[in-house]
Amino acid sequence: MNPNEITALTQRGYELFGRGDFPALLDLCADDIEWVMPEIEGVPYAGTWSGKEGLMQFFAAFDAAIRTTRFEPREMIAQGDKVIVLGYFAGEAKPTGRTFENEWVNIHTYNQDGKLARFQQFTNTTVTQAAFSPVAAQSQSTQAPMHH
Numbered sequence: 302m303n304p305n306e307i308t309a310l311t312q313r314g315y316e317l318f319g320r321g322d323f324p325a326l327l328d329l330c331a332d333d334i335e336w337v338m339p340e341i342e343g344v345p346y347a348g349t350w351s352g353k354e355g356l357m358q359f360f361a362a363f364d365a366a367i368r369t370t371r372f373e374p375r376e377m378i379a380q381g382d383k384v385i386v387l388g389y390f391a392g393e394a395k396p397t398g399r400t401f402e403n404e405w406v407n408i409h410t411y412n413q414d415g416k417l418a419r420f421q422q423f424t425n426t427t428v429t430q431a432a433f434s435p436v437a438a439q440s441q442s443t444q445a446p447m448h449h
Contacts, residue, residue: 334417341429384411402428
């Protein structure tokens, strides 16, 4: 697939994710997809999720844990079988009621059939962990410096 095709697939995936249409999003994924979120203690959706069943478990855990107020994929860079996406998130950790915002980088890797084979996210884990922590230190901010 060429960079324009995988970029369009990635954009479609973000649209479906934003609408919460997880079954349609699963159709864009390989059966053996690997979904890698940062390891963050106390965050229910952290870690690696495998296969479509694992991915549905991730979506359920994410939906139960997060109330999203802003989700913005801002820039996409495609090369070879990968699309790198730079973005921004703002929301609330449902278990604590704490709001937080974060910039993120996602790497999408596609297989030869044009299916998403691997997803990996990079973000400021300290900000996320503070939002989910039952006892966040007074001096700990739950906002990462934003570069707009």
